[in-house]
Amino acid sequence: MNEFILNNKPSHSAILGGHEHNLMESLLMKATKLKCIALSLAIASSFAHAAQIKVDEDTVFKPTGKGFGAVDNDATERAKRSAAKAARVSRTQIVYHGGPVMTNPTKLYYIWYGNWSSYTKAQQILVAFGSGIGGTPAFNVNTSYTSAAGAKVVNNVQLAGQYSDNYSKGKALSDQNILDVVTAAISSNSLPNDPNALYFVLTSPDVTETSGFGSQYCGWHANATIGANDVKYSFVGNPITIAPAGCGVNSPSPNGDGGADAMASVMYHELSETVSDPDGNAWYDGSGNENGDKCAWNFGTTFKATNGASANQTFASRQWLLQQMWLNVGAGSCVQKY
Numbered sequence: 001m002n003e004f005i006l007n008n009k010p011s012h013s014a015i016l017g018g019h020e021h022n023l024m025e026s027l028l029m030k031a032t033k034l035k036c037i038a039l040s041l042a043i044a045s046s047f048a049h050a051a052q053i054k055v056d057e058d059t060v061f062k063p064t065g066k067g068f069g070a071v072d073n074d075a076t077e078r079a080k081r082s083a084a085k086a087a088r089v090s091r092t093q094i095v096y097h098g099g100p101v102m103t104n105p106t107k108l109y110y111i112w113y114g115n116w117s118s119y120t121k122a123q124q125i126l127v128a129f130g131s132g133i134g135g136t137p138a139f140n141v142n143t144s145y146t147s148a149a150g151a152k153v154v155n156n157v158q159l160a161g162q163y164s165d166n167y168s169k170g171k172a173l174s175d176q177n178i179l180d181v182v183t184a185a186i187s188s189n190s191l192p193n194d195p196n197a198l199y200f201v202l203t204s205p206d207v208t209e210t211s212g213f214g215s216q217y218c219g220w221h222a223n224a225t226i227g228a229n230d231v232k233y234s235f236v237g238n239p240i241t242i243a244p245a246g247c248g249v250n251s252p253s254p255n256g257d258g259g260a261d262a263m264a265s266v267m268y269h270e271l272s273e274t275v276s277d278p279d280g281n282a283w284y285d286g287s288g289n290e291n292g293d294k295c296a297w298n299f300g301t302t303f304k305a306t307n308g309a310s311a312n313q314t315f316a317s318r319q320w321l322l323q324q325m326w327l328n329v330g331a332g333s334c335v336q337k338y
């Protein structure tokens, strides 16, 4: 569900500084190759499922959490796909699958994992992002997503708490370790157990996520039951040393810290997917792509920030370069604001 796959669009080179172009081009080629690994895995996955179910034009895909849709064997979903086909709805249209969306104000909790002591500027930038994204025209795009009862996602996000985890699970984290980190922060009462929240596990540059950070994705979101609550959480790593090209690190970048500026766009991606599809059963298209996936690495029109970097958003007294987001109005489109 929901991972932010590697940046491998040629258009990315358009926002790079001139002297770095050749180096970045070679890195982009590397990233493209890595993307091919993801595509190969996607095919293998479909074939694996194909042994159990015939893949045909009514086959339905759902978000998996690892970069590509998995076959959904649910008969109801197949019937919906059939109906959608009959109504000439394209596989690329984002459709509602009946699950909840986040219709209360969303709280953010940051878990700073690892050692951020040399990256306090990055922390300040990401605190500004979390404190400022609520109420913006950018986040307002998510109000185009509704629940079964017709309630809209509300344009209200607050950074409600922060917590530091000093390598409790080491420097090479599995997906389970990420959940363990969130669970520990909640069960120790360091952070509240809040079903109307997104818990971001933000890792320092020396930490790896072994299921594919930097090779298959730049971040992902998921949900789990903790106590009595459906808890939404997300992993986003600082890519400045692990995947600078693949995860969108630019120089210059709007706030002068390439790692943090890249993370802000990934966080906007995962936050938007969380409010519109918190449990992976609400809004996504026929390929399992959620609203952030459909516009990944698509920035739209940019302007020159005060430091010369490319930017496309202004809030919290700062400039930002955030990917566009899928607007669920009419046939839908990637937009910067709504």
Ligand SMILES: [Zn+2]
Pocket (backbone or CB within 6 Å): 001, 002, 003, 004, 005, 269, 273, 290, 292, 293
């Ligand atoms: Zn995604």
